[in-house]
Amino acid sequence: MIEEEAAAMFQALSNADRLKVIRALVTAGPEGLNAGDIAQMVGATPSRASFHLAALSKAGFVQVERQSRSLRYTVDFSRIGALLSFLMTDCCNDSPQLKYCCT
Amino acid sequence: MIEEEAAAMFQALSNADRLKVIRALVTAGPEGLNAGDIAQMVGATPSRASFHLAALSKAGFVQVERQSRSLRYTVDFSRIGALLSFLMTDCCNDSPQLKYCCT
DNA sequence: ATCATATTTCAACAACTCTTGAATTATAAT
DNA sequence: ATTATAATTCAAGAGTTGTTGAAATATGAT
Numbered sequence: 691m692i693e694e695e696a697a698a699m700f701q702a703l704s705n706a707d708r709l710k711v712i713r714a715l716v717t718a719g720p721e722g723l724n725a726g727d728i729a730q731m732v733g734a735t736p737s738r739a740s741f742h743l744a745a746l747s748k749a750g751f752v753q754v755e756r757q758s759r760s761l762r763y764t765v766d767f768s769r770i771g772a773l774l775s776f777l778m779t780d781c782c783n784d785s786p787q788l789k790y791c792c793t
Numbered sequence: 794m795i796e797e798e799a800a801a802m803f804q805a806l807s808n809a810d811r812l813k814v815i816r817a818l819v820t821a822g823p824e825g826l827n828a829g830d831i832a833q834m835v836g837a838t839p840s841r842a843s844f845h846l847a848a849l850s851k852a853g854f855v856q857v858e859r860q861s862r863s864l865r866y867t868v869d870f871s872r873i874g875a876l877l878s879f880l881m882t883d884c885c886n887d888s889p890q891l892k893y894c895c896t
Numbered sequence: 897a898t899c900a901t902a903t904t905t906c907a908a909c910a911a912c913t914c915t916t917g918a919a920t921t922a923t924a925a926t
Numbered sequence: 927a928t929t930a931t932a933a934t935t936c937a938a939g940a941g942t943t944g945t946t947g948a949a950a951t952a953t954g955a956t
Contacts, residue, residue, distance in 0.1 A: 693809040704804035705944085706796040709884060716886050725903055738945065740904055745943095759902050759953050767890035770880065774894045777877060781812060782819050787870035791877045792895035808914085828933055841915065843934055848913095862923050862932050 696776045699769075702749035707732055708742045715752060715765040722764035724757070799879045802872075805852035810835055811845045818855060818868040825867035827860070 703709060710732040715723060723731070729739035743763060746752045750769040755762050782788055806812060813835040818826060826834070832842035846866060849855045853872040858865050885891055 693812045697807050697809045697812060700803045701807035701943095703880075704800050704807050706800045707944095709796045709800060713884055713886075716884065716888060726901095729903095735946080736903060737905085737947075741944070744904085756952085759900095761903065767885070767888060770885060771891050771894040774877060774880060774891065777806075777873065778895075781816055782870070782873060783816075785819060785870060788874050788877065791874040792881075804913095810914095829931095832933095838916075839933060840917075840935085844914075847934085859922085864933065 691772060691776045691780065696773065696780075699749050699751075699773050699776075702745050702751060703773075705742065705745075707734055707738070708746055711739070711742055711746060712751060712765060712770075715763060718764075720764065722762045724760035724762050726760065728763060794875060794879045794883065799876065799883075802852050802854075802876050802879075805848050805854060806876075808845065808848075810837055810841070811849055814842070814845055814849060815854060815868060815873075818866060821867075823867065825865045827863035827865050829863065831866060 703712075711728055714728055714731045725739060725743060726736065728743065729736050732739065732742075734742070743752065743754070747754060747763075751766055752763050753766055755764075778784060778788055778792075806815075814831055817831055817834045828842060828846060829839065831846065832839050835842065835845075837845070846855065846857070850857060850866075854869055855866050856869055858867075881887060881891055881895075
């Protein structure tokens with residue numbers, strides 16, 4: 691992964707509302723959640739939640755699928771894993787000083 | 794770690810120059826690098842490098858110590874580890890779907 | 897067709913980020 | 927004291943981000 695892409699992904703995680711969204715989706719599991727429920731769970735207006743979901747989607751952290759009137763969002767773990775790998779391997783050269791955090 | 798702090802740390806990583814700085818410091822090892830060398834290595838003016846170093850310092854990713862006329866910067870792995878832990882554990886609930894990325 | 901629900905998109909605005917180049921601070925050498 | 931080196935700080939300006947509430951789009955029910 692190139693630095694610009696990693697930077698854009700970190701940018702997508704640089705907001706407390708968006709971190710809450712990811713947490714909610716992780717907890718929800720493979721079923722995911724629709725936009726309205728997400729908005730309620732993170733305490734945001736529909737418009738605000740939509741804005742943050744779009745940011746997460748653009749960075750690839752969530753996927754979306756229409757289900758009748760709702761849009762169902764799910765988390766993409768592989769994308770989070772890719773960013774973790776970038777930080778550990780590309781950025782930190784797999785330093786042994788980081789080892790403890792993965793046991 | 795609370796979400797706001799994690800978000801601020803991700804924000805500090807959301808810039809390609811700053812990621813380059815961290816990479817340079819990781820490669821340099823415990824000796825660290827002074828500001829001028831860092832600026833040269835990432836291809837930034839002294840002022841620009843200083844700005845990004847301040848951002849990394851505020852987020853705790855680097856530490857700084859004066860050495861004669863130079864300021865020597867070193868990377869703080871424990872801080873990076875803390876953020877990795879937040880993402881894996883607090884945010885992703887140690888999901889098995891993330892396991893592969895730490896082998 | 898009309899209406900209700902679910903969500904996004906838009907425009908306006910305030911706040912923040914980044915870059916640039918000049919000025920400033922701190923240290924050391926002559 | 928003066929000068930040179932190393933780095934930060936500052937002010938101005940361009941661009942980006944996030945919030946709000948209203949308007950628009952998409953789907954489904956009556």
